[in-house]
Amino acid sequence: MRRVFPLLMAALLVLIAGCASRATGVEVPTFDTGIEPGDWALVPAGEFLMGQHLHETMIDYDYEIMVVPVTNAMYAEYLNEALDEGAVEMDGDQIVGYYPGDEFHGYKHELPIDEGNWLHIQLGDPYLRIVYEGGEFSALEGYADHPMVNVTWFGARAYCEYYGWRLPTEEEWEKAARGTDGRAYPWGNDISPANANYYNSGDPFEDVFGPLGDTTPVGFYNGNEYDGFQTEDSASPYGVYDMAGNVWEWTANVYEGTHYRYMRGGSFRNYDYGLRVWWRNSAGPDFYAPSVGFRCVRDVEGAEE
Amino acid sequence: MKWLTDRFNYLFSSTKGLILVAIAMIALVTAIWGTLSGPLAEWGVKDFTVRVLGMRLDPIEREGRIIILYHTIAMAVVAIETYMITSLVPMKDARRTAINATITVGYMAAMVFGLAFAYFGHNFVFHGVFLFGQSLVFFAGVMLTVALWPWQKEYRVKSKEYSHFFGDIDGERMAFFIMALAMLGSALFGAVPGSLWGNGHETFLAEDVVREPHKSPLQLAVIGHLHIMLTLIAVALALIIGRWFDFKGILHKWAMPLMIIGTIITTIGVWMVVPFEAIAHIIINIGATPILTASLLLAIYGWGKLIRERLAEKGIENPSFADKVKALLHDPLRFGSLWQMIYMNFPVTFIGIYMAIELDEVFRVWPWREERIALTGHWHILSGIIATIILLYYADIAGLKGKVRQWFGWIVIIGSDLAFAGATVYSIKRLFVDELSEQAFVKGTMLFIEIGLAAVLIALGALMAWRLVDLFRPRGRWSEEFSDPELAPGDEIATGSQEG
Incomplete structure (x- = not known):
């Protein structure tokens, strides 16, 4: 055993050292889900049961939410427009944009979020599915209709605001995800x-990348069959897809005493219980990861605020 | 009929039998409920367990189920420690019997009916019995605290080799007493929010809210309850292992006051989390230091004793360093019980200190999910280490000798330490590897965890299987234990536990 232990430790170290980035050049399966990115679903005003313990919560206005998360293709198109118009800037290998800052309260773990330019996306990151070539942004081949990931809260917020929309609040997101029952x-x-797409859920992307898997095209779980993988139509009561699994989604709330922003929905990296609609994740607004994306909401014209 | 009553009396009226029953109950729960998560769930064993046993797992109630599961296991662990204390620390027979009987009914009721309520539909009569069982455990704790009262004249120290205060008050008995008293208060500390939320209304796991800036007093109490109960269970175990080794001399005289002071300060610090969260952690850290120091003194004493005894047994008068190391390692059960206390500092204490120092680069940057994994990991590892120390001591109580003793001891030590090292590295994996590259890393660390835990559980299973088979033998090990039912403190057991 005295010989085995050092060998095992050495094996672990080799494993750690050998954990390079995921190999590129793998052919990504492509599927047409038939769901149109950019469509909107109406969520009518009214009470719903919020959180794990079902607290009655009122949202007294109608709003619309994107049927699926913002895709890589949509974000690439936005970047081309926003960069031209000066809404965002390229700073070296970063896309940055202005944020007016948050009030700082000096709580124990709170970090200041000051006024100024903040990171939206990190170009060249191996997990960014957007490429910048010849002065144009475009989606990485095979990932056009996958959710936009590796985007910070600032980058998600800027996208929505550029088009006159906004990130959903946690309340809006949860109501859209679970309805009223x-x-x-x-x-x-x-x-x-x-x-849904969650850890070890056996989707076709796990066949390629292992149980950790990858993002699936938006609206993938709509009852279609993909290469023998049968899905169920898993929309929310309002017809919204991907509200559980695939990618975490940034929400709008800025809470007093913390710099963290909150995400909902779970991702392809979570166990099934992490996809329950009240489950939250949080990180700083400049955090980005291959499992974090977003979608937008918009007010309904003519609706009373 | 006599066949049955003999076994029943052994299992439920002797200390050794009671410990065996409680360990077997925990092993059974671990074997079944361990299939509901981790790799066994991924392999589909969870679905099989749920289907065959008819479990009802509503996703909305997951946290509530887990809280009940934690409590059922914790009640059994507290019962095991209580049996050990009532046997090792002098007290009247009637008190010992009353305490053991009460806590046995209590933990069994809590375990059986708690799990029945949580996993097999919601019969609220079961929930009531679960609460009643926990109340009995608490009441047994009250009786234990009374029985440990250190100012009783008949329990003053008779040998000045042991820690003593104010003349002849037994320092070790005082340490047990303070621990028991602190545990009672800390149980109430959790029972108050539990009584408000736990009746099927609202639940949360302590590790789920640590980073939140706004916590209610009841949430703070739950976080404090989890941490102090685990700490006090560890303190109790260190004191028990001290009795096993017949801890005495100058190190004992230093260790007992340190343990007492540390227990008091840490407990007060945790209770102060509710009104004064900002300074509570400083107080807790001040209190934890003497507890860790006292444990270190115990390890130094125990290892020294192991070496001295073995060298004397072998007749080696001028030992080399290698002789000393060999002597230290010759009995894995006794070496391991102390080694695990030292090892605990690597995956628990030192990682905690590192995280605190690197707050700006770690918890303030990592997503909540990663923080939660680290937090959950650290107290699961501490619980696991406590379990292995109990297991090593129990293997000695059960009379494992010779090669079996060696194999069992080393499998538990190496298996658990590999698993805990793997779990620690897994829980802080974001320091080494990014999100999408982690698959190979996770697989590697999981391999360590699974192999290590599997080895320990197989060893435990073998021990339990042996004890089960033994019960069918007319004059098995059980009958020996029945005729000598109490744990022998100190030298008696130390001598008797050598290779046979």
């Missing part, structure tokens, strides 16, 4: 691999 997942109370 207090269900645990957008489609009901039970989860199976046919409902």
Whole structure:
């Protein structure tokens, strides 16, 4: 055993050292889900049951939410327009943009978020599915209709505001995800691999990348069959897809005493329980990851605020 | 009939039998409920367990279920420690019997009916019995605290080799007493929010809210309750292991006051989390230092004793360094019980200190999910280490000898330490590897965790299987234990536990 232990430790170190970035050049499966990115779903005003413990919560206005998360293709198009118009700037290998800053309260773990330019996306990051070539942004081949990831809260917020929309509040996001009957997942109370993209859920991308998998095209879990992988139609009561799994989604709220921003929905990296609609994740607004994306909401014209 | 009553009396009226029953209950719960998460869940074993046993796992109630599961196991662990204390620390037989009987009914009711309520539908009568069981455990704790009262004349120290205060008050008994008293208060500390939320209304896991800037007093109490109960269970175990080794002499005289002071300060610090969260951590850290120091003194004493005894047994008068190391390692059960206390500092204490120093680069930057994994990991590892120390001591109580003793001891030590090292590295993986590159890394660390835990659980399973088979033998190990039911403190057991 005295010989085995050092060998095992050495193996672990080799493993750590060998963990390079995911190999590029792998052919990414492509599927047409038939769901149109950029479509909107109406969420009518009214009470709903919020959180794990089903607190009655009122949202007294109608609003619309994107049926699927913002895709890489949509974000690339935005970058081309926003950069031309000066809404965002390129600073070396970063896309940055102005943010007016948050009030700082000096709580124990609070970090100041000052006025100024903040990171939106880090160009050249191996997990960014957007490429910048010849002065143009475009989606990486095979990832055009996958959710935009590796985007900071600032970058998500800027996208929505550029088009006159906004990030959803946590309340808006959760109501759109679960409707009014207090269900645990957008489609009901039970989860199976046919409902959503989560860890070890067996989707075709896990065949390529292993149980950790990858993002799936937006609206993938709509009842279609993809190369023998049968999905169930897993929209929320308002017809919104991908509200559980695939990518975490940034929400709008800025809370007193913390610099963290909150995400909802779970991602392809989570176990199934992490996809329950009240489950939250949080990180600083300049955090970005391959499992974090977003979608926008907009007010309904003519609706009373 | 006599066949049955003999076994029943052994299992439920002797200290050794009671400990065996409680360990077997925990092993059974671990074997079944361990299939609901981790790799076994991924392999589909969870679905099988749920289907065969008819479990009802509503996703909205997951946290509530887990809280009940934690409590059922914790009650059994507290019962095991209580049996050990009532046997090792002098007290009246009637008190010992009353305490053991009460806590046995309590933890069993809590375990059986708590799990029945949580995982098999919501019969609120079961929930009531679960609460009643926990109340009995608490009441047994009250009786234990009374029985440990250090000012009783008949329990003053008789040998000045042991820690003593104010003349002849037994320092070790005082340490047990303070620990028990602190545990009672800390149990109430959790029971107050539990009584408000726990009746099927609202639940949360302590590790889920640590980074939140706004916590309610009841949330703070739950976080404090989790941490102090685990700390006090560890303190109790260190004191028990001290009895096992017949801890005495100058190190004992230093260690006991340190343990007492540390227990008092840490407990007060945790209780102050509610009104004075900002300074509570400073107080807790001040209190934890003497507790860790006292444990270190115990390890130094125990290892020294192991070496001295073995060298004397072998007749080596001028030992080389290698002789001393060999002597130290010759009995993995006794070496391991102390080694695990030292090892605990690597995956728990030192990682905690590192995280605190690197707050700006770690928790303030990492997403909540990573922070949660680290937090959950650190107290699961501490719980696991406590369990292995109990297991090593129990293997000695059960009379493992010779090669079996060696194999069992080293499998538990190496298996658990590999698993805990793997879990520690996994929990801080974001320091080494990014999100999408982590698959190979996770697989590697999981391999360590799974192999290590599997080895420990197989060893535990083998021990339990042996004890089960033994019960069917007319004059098995059980009958020996029944005729000598109490744990022998100090030298008696130390001598008797050598290779046979």
